[in-house]
Amino acid sequence: MGHDQNDGKGGCPQGVSRRGFFTAVGAGALGAATLGRSQTPGAPPAGAAEPTKVTLRVNGRAHTVLAEPRWTLLFVLRERLGLTGTKVGCERGECGACTVLLDGTPVYACMMLALEAEGHEVTTLEGLMNGEELGPVQQAFLQEDAFQCGYCTPGQIVAAEGLLRANPQPTLEEIRAGMSGNLCRCGTYAHIFKAVKKASELKKVAGR
Amino acid sequence: MKTPKLYFVDGAVPESPAPTDTPAPWTETRVVGKSLPRVDAYDRLSGTAVYPSDVVLPDMLYAAVLRCPHANARVRKVDGSLVERMPGVRAVITGDSKAADLRWYYTRTVFTKLFDPTCRFEGEAVAAVAAETPQQAWDAVRAITVEYEVFPFVADERKALEPGAPAVHDGGNRVGEPEKYQRGDVVKGFAEADKVLEASYRTAAEFHTPMELHGCVARWDGKRLTLWDSTQGVYGVQQRVASLLEMPLANVRVIGSYMGGGFGSKLQADKYNLIAAVLAKLTARPVKLFLTREETFLCVGNRPPAGMRLKAGVKNDGTLTAFDLTVLGTGGAYPTGGTGLVDWLVRDLYTCPNVRTEATDVYINGGPSRPMRAPGHPQGAWALEQMMDALAEAIGMDPVQLRLKNVPTVSQANEGQPPYTTTGLRQCLTEGAKAFGWDAVRRRSKGDGPVKRGVGVAAGLWIAGDGGPPATVIVKLFPDGSANLNMGASDIGTGTKTVMAMVVAEELGVPLEQIQIENADTGTTEYATASGGSKTVPTEAPAVRSAALAVKRQLFELAAEELKVPANQLYIEGDAVVSTKDPKVTKKIAALQGLRRRGLLIGVGTRGPNIEGKVINPFVAQFCEVEVDTRTGEVEVLRFLSANDSGRVMNRLTYENQVIGGITMGIGLALTEQRVFDRQTGKVVNRNWHDYKIPTAMDVPADMTSLPIDVPDPEANTTGAKGLGEPVTIPTAAAVANAVYDAVGVRVTESPISPMRLIGLIAARGKRG
Numbered sequence: 001m002g003h004d005q006n007d008g009k010g011g012c013p014q015g016v017s018r019r020g021f022f023t024a025v026g027a028g029a030l031g032a033a034t035l036g037r038s039q040t041p042g043a044p045p046a047g048a049a050e051p052t053k054v055t056l057r058v059n060g061r062a063h064t065v066l067a068e069p070r071w072t073l074l075f076v077l078r079e080r081l082g083l084t085g086t087k088v089g090c091e092r093g094e095c096g097a098c099t100v101l102l103d104g105t106p107v108y109a110c111m112m113l114a115l116e117a118e119g120h121e122v123t124t125l126e127g128l129m130n131g132e133e134l135g136p137v138q139q140a141f142l143q144e145d146a147f148q149c150g151y152c153t154p155g156q157i158v159a160a161e162g163l164l165r166a167n168p169q170p171t172l173e174e175i176r177a178g179m180s181g182n183l184c185r186c187g188t189y190a191h192i193f194k195a196v197k198k199a200s201e202l203k204k205v206a207g208r
Numbered sequence: 209m210k211t212p213k214l215y216f217v218d219g220a221v222p223e224s225p226a227p228t229d230t231p232a233p234w235t236e237t238r239v240v241g242k243s244l245p246r247v248d249a250y251d252r253l254s255g256t257a258v259y260p261s262d263v264v265l266p267d268m269l270y271a272a273v274l275r276c277p278h279a280n281a282r283v284r285k286v287d288g289s290l291v292e293r294m295p296g297v298r299a300v301i302t303g304d305s306k307a308a309d310l311r312w313y314y315t316r317t318v319f320t321k322l323f324d325p326t327c328r329f330e331g332e333a334v335a336a337v338a339a340e341t342p343q344q345a346w347d348a349v350r351a352i353t354v355e356y357e358v359f360p361f362v363a364d365e366r367k368a369l370e371p372g373a374p375a376v377h378d379g380g381n382r383v384g385e386p387e388k389y390q391r392g393d394v395v396k397g398f399a400e401a402d403k404v405l406e407a408s409y410r411t412a413a414e415f416h417t418p419m420e421l422h423g424c425v426a427r428w429d430g431k432r433l434t435l436w437d438s439t440q441g442v443y444g445v446q447q448r449v450a451s452l453l454e455m456p457l458a459n460v461r462v463i464g465s466y467m468g469g470g471f472g473s474k475l476q477a478d479k480y481n482l483i484a485a486v487l488a489k490l491t492a493r494p495v496k497l498f499l500t501r502e503e504t505f506l507c508v509g510n511r512p513p514a515g516m517r518l519k520a521g522v523k524n525d526g527t528l529t530a531f532d533l534t535v536l537g538t539g540g541a542y543p544t545g546g547t548g549l550v551d552w553l554v555r556d557l558y559t560c561p562n563v564r565t566e567a568t569d570v571y572i573n574g575g576p577s578r579p580m581r582a583p584g585h586p587q588g589a590w591a592l593e594q595m596m597d598a599l600a601e602a603i604g605m606d607p608v609q610l611r612l613k614n615v616p617t618v619s620q621a622n623e624g625q626p627p628y629t630t631t632g633l634r635q636c637l638t639e640g641a642k643a644f645g646w647d648a649v650r651r652r653s654k655g656d657g658p659v660k661r662g663v664g665v666a667a668g669l670w671i672a673g674d675g676g677p678p679a680t681v682i683v684k685l686f687p688d689g690s691a692n693l694n695m696g697a698s699d700i701g702t703g704t705k706t707v708m709a710m711v712v713a714e715e716l717g718v719p720l721e722q723i724q725i726e727n728a729d730t731g732t733t734e735y736a737t738a739s740g741g742s743k744t745v746p747t748e749a750p751a752v753r754s755a756a757l758a759v760k761r762q763l764f765e766l767a768a769e770e771l772k773v774p775a776n777q778l779y780i781e782g783d784a785v786v787s788t789k790d791p792k793v794t795k796k797i798a799a800l801q802g803l804r805r806r807g808l809l810i811g812v813g814t815r816g817p818n819i820e821g822k823v824i825n826p827f828v829a830q831f832c833e834v835e836v837d838t839r840t841g842e843v844e845v846l847r848f849l850s851a852n853d854s855g856r857v858m859n860r861l862t863y864e865n866q867v868i869g870g871i872t873m874g875i876g877l878a879l880t881e882q883r884v885f886d887r888q889t890g891k892v893v894n895r896n897w898h899d900y901k902i903p904t905a906m907d908v909p910a911d912m913t914s915l916p917i918d919v920p921d922p923e924a925n926t927t928g929a930k931g932l933g934e935p936v937t938i939p940t941a942a943a944v945a946n947a948v949y950d951a952v953g954v955r956v957t958e959s960p961i962s963p964m965r966l967i968g969l970i971a972a973r974g975k976r977g
């Protein structure tokens with residue numbers, strides 16, 4: 001297992017904005033990252049498909065994988081590390097199903113290259129568990145029935161976790177705004193609002 | 209007459225044998241009806257649930273599909289030869305590949321091919337690639353060269369019948385003869401009316417866009433195929449895939465125990481199932497094929513747009529005298545039911561002796577429609593329920609009162625006008641109005657400033673929600689008293705598994721956490737129809753009850769010997785069997801020697817037929833309050849109340865969740881959702897969630913109330929429950945439109961009520977008067 005070679009090197013402490021994404025990786029990789037949407041035929045841009053070693057810290061553990069520079073963090077988490085708690089809804093920063101915490105801040109894992117996540121602490125849904133037990137936000141989602149199909153839910157839970165870390169006692173309006181980057185087609189928002197409120201109480205009681 | 213066919217079902221639906229027991233619905237319940245968290249909550253919240261898109265198999269390849277970029281074109285030549293040598297590429301299939309030379313049909317009336325040279329809509333499949341990574345598969349798809357012959361197209365159903373419109377099919381753009389319905393005499397009806405109103409309405413096409421993308425993983429073991437498919441019905445997928453690949457059913461196993469939403473768009477097999485299977489066969493490797501979000505806006509269904517012209521007559525006392533409805537719609541490029549059930553509410557919701565409807569379904573060069581949550585009904589409600597409001601105003605009557613005046617007792621649109629088993633519409637309206645505070649808020653001022661407040665009501669019924677055979681379920685009781693429930697039905701997010709486990713718990717006293725559920729797998733679970741049509745609970749729950757009762761019967765026989773009490777004098781209390789005559793004569797289930805010896809009790813349950821001569825429908829009335837900014841045309845929904853008669857409430861918590869979900873989806877139809885074709889090219893321009901706007905956390909009120917009219921329907925089935933998932937979204941958009949009218953006096957007859965549209969109408973009214 002490799003170990004945090006990139007610790008302390010640059011990075012974006014506030015998570016990665018879409019602007020940061022463009023400037024960090026350049027247009028070539030961007031073209032490849034928006035796969036299938038370009039109508040221009042042809043091979044991938046030079047270099048984008050050359051695998052390189054990437055070391056990611058996920059849920060407190062280091063993982064080294066051989067990744068193409070154009071692979072997203074989402075792809076590596078799901079298809080290479082088997083961490084399928086993080087879901088895929090659009091791969092273009094629209095739905096939030098892929099939300100993970102990057103150094104504690106919610107980001108869309110589909111809008112970030114795996115390479116860019118090096119040197120940062122990534123937390124996924126799996127990382128919010130207490131061993132085999134549900135964590136407080138998950139527990140709140142259970143109690144308030146804040147999901148239906150459950151496919152947007154990991155993203156909702158991680159977004160709520162991020163929101164509560166930044167703002168432990170959010171008002172209803174703050175909850176709505178904080179959760180507005182996560183779509184739920186089953187339409188469970190009204191229960192999600194209650195669950196976030198409940199989670200803030202549970203976290204307070206648990207002291208975390 | 210049977211009610212019209214709801215969902216396209218592949219082949220004949222088998223009928224399950226009659227159940228051994230047909231008990232009356234419970235009078236008292238211990239578990240059913242409670243607010244209980246879902247039995248699979250842990251799996252879905254911890255990430256341990258494996259959805260089909262989560263499946264990662266050793267040595268797995270990834271596939272991508274090349275889709276026609278034109279609205280109407282013919283593939284002249286497709287060349288994938290260069291692509292085969294690209295990095296990571298393991299197989300390329302096109303219309304010329306022998307392995308991909310398969311038949312396909314969107315409906316059984318028109319047969320095409322898997323990769324048909326004729327592409328009647330943007331997004332039709334042209335070729336596919338399997339490669340080591342999805343990135344490499346997409347590289348290859350982009351490098352395939354295709355020569356298209358591009359034809360003129362028609363993308364607007366209102367233009368499809370104009371002379372000179374490009375013909376989507378050789379026979380022209382009409383999908384058969386217009387569908388007509390008539391009862392009474394509308395001419396006479398209008399003559400008897402004191403007020404006659406007429407208006408045109410239109411709802412835009414919507415997309416389902418469930419959160420989990422459409423797709424599957426395919427793996428062959430010799431001659432056997434396994435598909436992990438994100439589907440609402442594993443058996444329907446198995447049936448079609450087996451028939452098109454000419455394989456025995458037993459050799460096609462479809463697994464979909466978890467799935468991330470469907471709303472009707474995942475009721476059947478899709479081309480991607482065949483493509484994945486063919487690529488997996490060719491490469492002798494498992495293949496994962498999930499569509500991109502963009503593709504799901506093109507080729508996996510939509511709620512068709514509906515143009516509706518409605519004329520209505522009413523007497524001054526509120527008696528409805530006539531309805532005349534003309535519908536023009538389109539299911540896209542294939543006959544997938546473009547106008548299906550749009551007229552049903554006009555025909556059936558209110559007492560009216562004279563009704564005529566006529567629906568014309570046409571082809572356009574658009575993606576084929578699929579049933580979407582209550583097909584036809586929200587569209588019909590958009591017209592009918594706005595019209596009811598307008599009629600009420602015309603005769604100076606309260607809109608709730610006008611509806612109450614016309615609550616039906618029989619289903620007029622069904623042949624012989626059979627009665628409903630139960631009609632909760634009256635309670636939905638009266639109790640809903642009371643809980644909402646309708647009378648008071650209706651009279652309240654709209655506000656002096658530029659922001660106006662208004663309230664609206666709308667009602668509905670759902671043509672189905674009765675459920676019915678076939679359904680077979682197995683319940684097993686282990687010697688320690690814990691249980692296993694085995695059923696074919698998918699839990700698409702409605703809480704099916706939870707409700708079914710509660711039925712087992714009700715009969716056998718097993719705690720929910722000691723019931724293991726096996727579901728939605730054609731290899732290991734029983735036959736079930738797809739989960740859709742709000743019929744899963746009324747279909748499966750009686751079968752589960754019957755299976756649990758079969759176990760109970762055997763258990764009592766064993767206990768009777770050991771307790772020396774006749775089997776018919778026993779009942780279950782907690783984890784013990786008890787004598788009805790003497791509560792001291794009791795034994796824990798886990799202590800029964802007979803059960804230990806047997807190791808397992810197995811009960812098979814089936815779903816009996818529905819009652820003859822009656823109609824089982826759920827009913828609904830919804831109330832909402834909105835705020836309209838007259839400077840910007842923005843509408844904010846402040847609160848919603850839904851009063852539902854869906855028979856017995858099986859689980860209060862999941863019931864309420866269905867209600868808020870249906871309202872949320874209806875708000876999308878009312879305010880933001882709309883497929884937009886580019887006029888120059890016929891391409892869908894808003895094929896993503898940025899431009900196609902589904903409701904977000906900022907667009908729905910936190911204040912949503914579910915008011916169940918919790919009256920078990922004794923004739924519906926042995927549980928007393930009717931369907932819920934669809935009625936909850938039927939009247940929503942119409943209620944919003946009525947509230948907007950109440951706020952600003954402007955009727956928006958075309959959906960969505962976008963700020964642009966509304967501000968335009970407000971401005972136009974200003975000029976007029």
Ligand code: FES
Pocket residue numbers: 087088089090091092093094095096097098099108109110111
């Ligand atoms: S999958 Fe990342 S935002 Fe949708």
Ligand code: FES
Pocket residue numbers: 146147148149150151152153183184185186187188419468469701
């Ligand atoms: S629970 Fe299904 S999308 Fe949110």
